[in-house]
Amino acid sequence: MNRDPHASAAADPAHAETELPTPLASLVGEVVRRTRLRRSEREEIAAELVAHFRDGLASGRSTEELALAFGDPKASARQLRHGAIAKRSVLDRGLRRTLQIVGLGTAAVVLGYAALAIHVARLRPTISFDPIATYQALLPATDDPAWPTYLEALAWAQSEARLGTAGNPFDSREHRDLFVDALDRYAANEPGASTVVTTNFIGEAIEPIDLAAILAAHADELALLRKAAAMPVLGRRANASPSQAIAAEQAYFGTRSTGPEQDAGFADMLIGVLLPHLAEFRHASRLLVGDARLAEEQGDFARAAANLAAIFGIARHAEENRTLIGQLVAAATRVTACRAIVAMLERSGAAFDDDSLRELAGAVASVPEASLRLDMASERLMFEDVVQRMYSDDGEGDGVFIPWAFADFAPLITGTPRGSDENLAPIALAVGPLAYLAPSRRETIEQHRRWMSAIEEDGHRPWWDGRRTVDRVEQEVLFPDGGSRSLAGGNLLLGLLLPAVSKAGDNLAAQRFELDGAAIAIALARFHRARGEWPDSLEALVPEFLPTLPLDPETALPYRYELLAAGPMVWSTGPDGIDDGGTWFRRTQGLSPDADRAAPQCRFPTSTSRSPTVRTAVLRHQKRTGSWPASLDTLSADDRAGVPPRGFTSVEYALEGDDPIVRRTADADAPFTRHPAPGEAPQGDRILVEWGLGTFAELPAGDRGA
Amino acid sequence: MPLDRELMRGAGPVAVLKLLERREMYGYELVEALEARTDGVLAMGQSTLYPMLYNLEAKGLVASRWDESGPRGRKYYRLTATGKQRLADDSAQWKAVTAAMKRLGIVGRLAIAPQPQFGCVQGLALAGLSR
Numbered sequence: 003m004n005r006d007p008h009a010s011a012a013a014d015p016a017h018a019e020t021e022l023p024t025p026l027a028s029l030v031g032e033v034v035r036r037t038r039l040r041r042s043e044r045e046e047i048a049a050e051l052v053a054h055f056r057d058g059l060a061s062g063r064s065t066e067e068l069a070l071a072f073g074d075p076k077a078s079a080r081q082l083r084h085g086a087i088a089k090r091s092v093l094d095r096g097l098r099r100t101l102q103i104v105g106l107g108t109a110a111v112v113l114g115y116a117a118l119a120i121h122v123a124r125l126r127p128t129i130s131f132d133p134i135a136t137y138q139a140l141l142p143a144t145d146d147p148a149w150p151t152y153l154e155a156l157a158w159a160q161s162e163a164r165l166g167t168a169g170n171p172f173d174s175r176e177h178r179d180l181f182v183d184a185l186d187r188y189a190a191n192e193p194g195a196s197t198v199v200t201t202n203f204i205g206e207a208i209e210p211i212d213l214a215a216i217l218a219a220h221a222d223e224l225a226l227l228r229k230a231a232a233m234p235v236l237g238r239r240a241n242a243s244p245s246q247a248i249a250a251e252q253a254y255f256g257t258r259s260t261g262p263e264q265d266a267g268f269a270d271m272l273i274g275v276l277l278p279h280l281a282e283f284r285h286a287s288r289l290l291v292g293d294a295r296l297a298e299e300q301g302d303f304a305r306a307a308a309n310l311a312a313i314f315g316i317a318r319h320a321e322e323n324r325t326l327i328g329q330l331v332a333a334a335t336r337v338t339a340c341r342a343i344v345a346m347l348e349r350s351g352a353a354f355d356d357d358s359l360r361e362l363a364g365a366v367a368s369v370p371e372a373s374l375r376l377d378m379a380s381e382r383l384m385f386e387d388v389v390q391r392m393y394s395d396d397g398e399g400d401g402v403f404i405p406w407a408f409a410d411f412a413p414l415i416t417g418t419p420r421g422s423d424e425n426l427a428p429i430a431l432a433v434g435p436l437a438y439l440a441p442s443r444r445e446t447i448e449q450h451r452r453w454m455s456a457i458e459e460d461g462h463r464p465w466w467d468g469r470r471t472v473d474r475v476e477q478e479v480l481f482p483d484g485g486s487r488s489l490a491g492g493n494l495l496l497g498l499l500l501p502a503v504s505k506a507g508d509n510l511a512a513q514r515f516e517l518d519g520a521a522i523a524i525a526l527a528r529f530h531r532a533r534g535e536w537p538d539s540l541e542a543l544v545p546e547f548l549p550t551l552p553l554d555p556e557t558a559l560p561y562r563y564e565l566l567a568a569g570p571m572v573w574s575t576g577p578d579g580i581d582d583g584g585t586w587f588r589r590t591q592g593l594s595p596d597a598d599r600a601a602p603q604c605r606f607p608t609s610t611s612r613s614p615t616v617r618t619a620v621l622r623h624q625k626r627t628g629s630w631p632a633s634l635d636t637l638s639a640d641d642r643a644g645v646p647p648r649g650f651t652s653v654e655y656a657l658e659g660d661d662p663i664v665r666r667t668a669d670a671d672a673p674f675t676r677h678p679a680p681g682e683a684p685q686g687d688r689i690l691v692e693w694g695l696g697t698f699a700e701l702p703a704g705d706r707g708a
Numbered sequence: 709m710p711l712d713r714e715l716m717r718g719a720g721p722v723a724v725l726k727l728l729e730r731r732e733m734y735g736y737e738l739v740e741a742l743e744a745r746t747d748g749v750l751a752m753g754q755s756t757l758y759p760m761l762y763n764l765e766a767k768g769l770v771a772s773r774w775d776e777s778g779p780r781g782r783k784y785y786r787l788t789a790t791g792k793q794r795l796a797d798d799s800a801q802w803k804a805v806t807a808a809m810k811r812l813g814i815v816g817r818l819a820i821a822p823q824p825q826f827g828c829v830q831g832l833a834l835a836g837l838s839r
Contacts, residue, residue, distance in 0.1 A: 047758070049774075049781065050735060054754055056780045057736035071739075071753050078755030085762030 023065045026055045029075060036079030043086045115435050122434035125404050128395040133272040133387035138239060140324055140379055147237020148319060149279070151230035153254045155223050156282055159289060181211060182288060188213050189291040189342065217293050224293050227286055228308055231315030236322045238279055271391070272384040280331045283320045287313045287335040291342045298346060306346060307358035311365035313339035317373075324379045326501050332373065333510050340366070340516035344523045344691055348569075351527040359531070363524045366517055367549075374514060375461030376507045378454040385450050385499055392495065393443035401443035403495075406430035441493045450496060453480055457503050465511055465555030475504050511555075515574060518552040518561065519690030522572050526691065536570050539563055559661075561690060572691040581663060616653050619645050620662055630662040631655075716752065720760055721769075722802060723750045725787060725795040728770060732786035735761070761785055769794050 022030065034048045058068040072078065087095065217224070290309040297306035313335055321332035343362055347354070354362075392408050394401035409430040441449070456479045480500075522540065525547035529537050537543055540563045544551050554561045554574045562581055564571045575581050616634070622641040623631045631637055634655045642650075656663050727733060727741050735758060743751040752760075764770045769791035775782050787795065809815035 050758065050783050051754065053780060053782050054735045054739075054758075057734070057782070060780070061736075061740070073753040073755035075755075078753075078759075081755060081759035082762070085759030085766070088763050088766035090766075 022052060022055055023059075025065055025069050029069055029072060030055070033075045033079045033082065036076060037083045037086065039083055039086050047082055047086065118435035118438070119431060122402070122404065122437055123406065123431050125394040125402060127391050127393060127404060127407050130390055130395060131387075133383060134270070134275070137272055137275070137380060137383055140383070141239075141322065142235045142237075144235035144237040146233065147235060148230045148233035149236050149238040149251075151226060151233065152236075152279070152282070152286070152319075153251060155226035155230055156286055157254060158220050158223050159285065182285065184211055184213055185288050185292045189288065189295045213292060214296055214299075217289070217296050224289065224309070227290065228312040231286075231290075231312035231319070233315075236279075236319035238323070272380070272387045277323065277325065277327060280320055280328060283316050283331055283335060287316050287338055290316075291338060294342060294346065298350060301353070303350075303354045304358050307354060307362050310339050310343050310346070311361050313342075314365040314368060317369075321373060321377075324377050326376065326378070326381060326503070326506060329373070329377065329510060330506060333513050336369065336373075336513055337516045340513075340520040343520045347523045347527050348691065351523070352530070354527060354531075356528065356531065359524055359528050363521065363528075366520045366524065369513070369517055374510050376457055376503065376510060378458055381501055382451065382454050386447060388495065388499060389443060389447055389450075393446070395443070399444055399447075403437040403440035403443075403446075405433050405437055408495075446493055446495060449493060453496070453500070456480065457507065461507050461511065464558065465514065475507060514555050515690065519572065521548065521552065522561065523691045526570055526572075536565050538565070540572070570691065574690060616645060616650060616655070620655070624662075630657055630660070632657060716750070716756070719750060719802075720752060720756070721764060722795065722798040724757075724760065724764065725769060725791055725798070728785060728787040728791070729795060732773075732784045734775075734782040734784050738785070764791070 030048055030051045034044045037044060055068055290313050294306040294309040317332040317335045321328045393403055460479050525543045528547045529543055540551055540560055551560055553559060556575045562573045619637050619641045620631060623637050634650060723742060727738060739757055765772060768788060770785045771788050772783050772785050775784055806815050
């Protein structure tokens with residue numbers, strides 16, 4: 003722009019009109035306007051055109067002639083525009099081009115996004131199957147359901163909790179907890195536990211609860227409870243909403259906050275199905291253990307055995323609904339029953355008659371292998387029900403995630419009533435197209451199926467194969483290549499709805515120890531009744547008192563057995579696979595990572611988490627020579643490498659039959675101490691039976707909660 | 709005879725550069741000169757000339773300045789050094805083209821044939837110019 007500023011008057015198209023004949027002035031105005039150039043560029047062109055026409059007029063040409071010679075104003079404006087733009091700097095033109103592309107691109111993206119948002123907003127999920135009906139079809143059919151009998155048998159206990167509110171400051175829930183706690187302590191024969199509770203948790207005086215008197219007063223109902231437990235099928239339908247609830251159940255749960263009268267708002271979904279009977283089953287099994295304790299005091303061992311055997315029926319009914327929580331409740335009640343059986347036999351095994359012992363043995367043996375493994379049938383159904391409500395359906399099993407449908411179910415996660423999150427709808431609409439980034443319906447369902455199958459498959463792995471740590475299932479089964487539950491491979495829905503399976507499978511599998519312990523204890527009691535003495539080994543129980551010899555899941559070898567002065571003792575090596583001679587293993591302190599082992603036949607772990615021990619040296623010798631050392635003196639320098647010298651002075655070694663036994667010297671004086679010494683790590687054995695010492699005060703605190 | 713558009717696109721800029729070779733000129737002057745000195749063959753309207761001048765300016769072949777000293781403001785264009793080089797190159801190419809055309813019998817016959825209004829010498833001079 004090297005033009006003289008004095009020319010600006012001529013450059014103004016409006017000014018030009020006053021100096022040029024109207025047709026030419028308007029021609030210049032039109033051409034310049036059509037160029038759509040910048041103001042300074044338009045001024046420059048106008049000035050030049052005005053000068054041009056003035057020269058033309060001055061040379062004597064007519065207005066019409068000049069206008070005609072000018073040509074088409076439209077084409078002229080276009081060419082002038084191209085010419086003027088060509089004059090701009092390279093940077094200027096580049097920037098203009100970039101802005102054009104960015105502008106066009108942005109417009110295309112915005113338009114596409116809006117179109118997609120509208121498309122997604124119009125998507126509707128198709129409810130292709132009725133989850134409740136499909137779920138009901140999974141459950142066994144019966145003409146004679148046990149559930150109404152349960153309601154009848156438990157109504158008094160429900161009333162007991164309610165009536166207890168009179169005259170004390172606790173509401174029914176707290177009173178029930180107090181009642182349950184007293185029952186547990188009584189059943190556990192806890193030292194100092196009274197049959198009459200007169201104070202609450204904080205030591206205040208309350209209306210006395212005489213457990214023995216309460217249980218004795220309800221003998222008929224407890225008999226009814228045993229009858230209900232013996233019935234083949236529970237037959238409780240999934241009563242998802244109050245309208246569907248049977249009258250008896252509604253009356254039963256009338257004032258309870260956990261009853262089905264509390265409408266979850268998702269009654270049409272499987273995820274909204276309430277299972278209030280499971281808590282009642284926990285309560286019922288406590289009543290039976292408590293009454294077994296009372297029967298033991300009264301010398302009625304047939305009733306004691308019948309009560310404990312009945313708990314296995316309750317467990318069977320608890321898992322009938324094929325839910326994860328049902329299975330866990332079943333496992334917990336079985337564990338309670340097994341420990342009660344062992345403790346009662348340890349205390350007064352000799353008082354049980356043959357029929358009662360056979361009844362108990364039958365109940366313990368009735369537990370199928372399937373009850374020790376996760377069954378994800380209803381979890382699958384529950385998930386696919388959620389998917390059919392949050393994904394579109396193309397009719398071929400695939401579809402797109404619908405964010406607004408997900409927003410509708412946000413209360414499931416937030417816990418607020420359904421429909422209260424309407425303000426999420428605009429957000430859901432706005433983020434709609436992002437749904438295409440989410441995994442598809444098919445991918446999601448297939449991933450879930452793979453996970454569920456992997457979790458079920460994991461239940462078939464032997465106990466010794468794999469560490470029993472909290473994260474094991476997630477780390478080894480679900481996310482073997484890394485990743486975590488919260489990310490869930492980028493699938494939000496899967497991550498949110500993945501059940502807490504981390505310990506569930508192991509908890510179910512761990513029933514094996516309790517069932518084996520109870521079975522062995524019953525067999526020992528029957529052996530002693532028949533022979534008047536204890537067996538020399540567990541093998542002596544087979545086949546008359548025990549059909550087969552159960553193996554320790556930790557080692558796949560028979561459980562360890564010792565005959566002490568007070569009676570026999572049976573134990574598992576515990577998760578480290580090391581036989582500590584029956585040293586107490588505290589369950590409540592969790593499982594140790596030392597549970598690794600190379601093979602079930604190996605008596606000693608090949609642990610990498612700590613320095614080599616005498617057991618490692620013995621194992622090295624075995625690997626090197628193919629046989630166990632006769633004594634520690636035969637170990638070579640290579641075998642001993644890395645083992646602290648004091649290790650060899652603190653243990654004693656013996657080859658008992660084919661089994662090498664390494665025992666701490668300190669243990670030799672009191673080889674079967676039940677509790678770890680102060681400061682000692684909670685490594686040790688899992689005691690299954692210890693005759694003459696029986697209490698089951700070791701019930702983990704977690705088993706006491708409702 | 710007005711020139712075909714494609715031919716004009718090739719010939720127009722060289723003609724303008726040639727006109728500016730001797731002295732600087734303003735737009736109307738260029739229009740008139742093209743009309744007069746090419747017998748109207750290379751005559752072009754403002755709608756063609758001014759965009760062409762802008763393009764030549766954008767390529768740095770010509771430069772412009774406003775002159776307000778006269779009674780009317782005028783924008784003058786002059787040849788730059790780059791423009792001179794380009795004119796030399798283009799002229800050489802045009803000579804080559806004309807020679808080729810001549811060998812093909814397209815240019816030569818027309819140029820050598822004496823026109824009624826020109827003398828024989830003038831005709832020969834024209835032929836010489838185009839060599």
